[in-house]
Amino acid sequence: MVTANRVPAPAPLACPSCGGRIELRGFAHTRTAVCIQCCSVLDASTAGLKVIQRFDEAVRVRPLIPLGSRGKLQGKTWEVIGFQVRTIRVEGIPYSWHEYLLFNPYAGFRYLTHYDGHWNFVATVRSLPAFTSVRGRKAVVFEGRTYAHFQSAKATTTFVMGEFPWAVRVGETVTADDYVSPPWVLSSEQDGKEINWSQGVYVPGKEIWQAFGLPGSPPAAHGVYANQPNPHTEKMRRAWRTFGVLLALWLAAVVLHLATSSNQELFRRSYRFAANSPGEHSFVTEPFSVPRTGNVKVEIRTDLDNNWAYFNMALLAEDGSRGFDFGREISYYHGRDSEGSWSEGSRSESAMLARVPAGRYYLRIEPEMDPQAAFSSAAGMSMNYEIIVRHDTPRLWIFFLALPLLLISPVLHSFRAMGLESARWSESDYGTIAGVSGDDE
């Protein structure tokens, strides 16, 4: 009993009004067909082809995708069988978008909407979205996603052509609400009796052009559309993910650096300095060896108290082959004033020599203290100090210098993402300058 029943292609209609030929593509689904020659809406569900409406030829619009075009979207072939223009008014200014009715005899009907270079592939939905609110604004939850309310408007059909499986009329008005969760948009249409929901997904114009094999290039997209995906959001997420990975690597490197730095003490000795002692103040220490090429840190710890000293120093190779000159000023002052106690400076200082070849070295040290002060208070111009030499010391400042560099990319992308979001929402019912949208020419 298996019958390969073949449904013949629908025969074209002759317009009862002007005799024009009306191609049909929707098989027995078609309830309304439009004669585009004389702009008549015909009831195609009865043999009589009653003219149900005549509309003004002046509103004629040429669809960018011609009726009868076929294209493959989401894995299925769709044929354009109907086209309508719908218009909303925001503060008196009309905004129109185009809707293409797509048909596949097995998978049914879908829509393509087009506004200012932005396209959406739309299907009706049959689950109920659940109303909720997000930060005090209307929202709906659908299939686990939360959609934020974007815009509410009265949409009027202002032009129709082709055929439709329902009764269309020019002038029909519904209340249309859009809720967005890019790249998705959930739309409700209310005609007073029923609410019908549909879900759209943003499709770049060039994909539409490719799908339908259209000549030339799609119209340029202007502005940021309600559910247009934010390319910066993904870049931002990626940048933060990368940052996270780099931060982990950074931490690992810090830990590794700390763990592998021996920070070995090579020399430690205490000295006393008196500014008024006669003779040469410079002296050399006993030699010590730097076991491996690497950094050497010389630390000076003093007992300076409301005083100042300068250390002229050199790390010199015992064989005279090289020397590293450096100096450090140390000052430490403290006291009490009307705002309480204060202190300035520090009693200790250190010098880091980044790369010292392995070998035996000694230090030449020449401390200085303020000769003026020494003159006035000779007895006080002395200090005790300790010299500590370490090598292979961890140097974390390089790591902390790198940290803000790692943040540049995620912060930059975050700012871009936020900029696009604010452009998007400025066009919504919640924009700060709602209705003023001529800023993108």
Add this chain to the structure above:
Amino acid sequence: MRRTAECPSCGAPVQFAWSAAVQTACPYCRSILVRHDVDLEKVGIVADLPPDASPIQLYTEGVFDNRRFMVVGRIRYEWEQGGWNEWHIVFNDQASGWLSDAQAEYAVSFLATPAEPLPAEDQVAPGKLVRIAGAPFYVTHLTRVRYVGFEGELPFTTADRSEFLTADLRTFDARFATIDYSETPPLLFAGRFTSFDELRLSNLREFEGW
């Protein structure tokens, strides 16, 4: 597994793909046949079904929730805005259900026994909450339905079907239910929405040009 009976009107063999069928049509003389135990009674002549564009036909096969089914019958309904088909489907275990096809939007439902009485015809309105098996269903559409015709095997007779009210109910998770007020108390059909791809249909009609 098909049983054969004799048409009381023309004597032609009438096959039953579903053992529990109550009504069928003789494919030769187009008599409407109602089954009483073993006898078939002719109760009328089938009307021509209007042309429709469903890809489904009698003996189309498919899969729903991992169970294979075959289409054995159909009822055609119309409403103010168009028409749709309720395809009577029978699973391998002889359980039967309905595959509804409204402009190629598909749903599968089964006759269900409501735990609580359903709202009366004059109490049902869009937005009304009805609990079915503990889950919240919301009335979304009320439709005046007109019976247009049938083909194949059905689980009931269509004799008393003319015009009646149905209430469509939906949920937040793609389930749906229909309350059918053609009988008192009303009938409840519950199921869920599905898609052409999910049903993995075979033995479909072909469309010229596609």
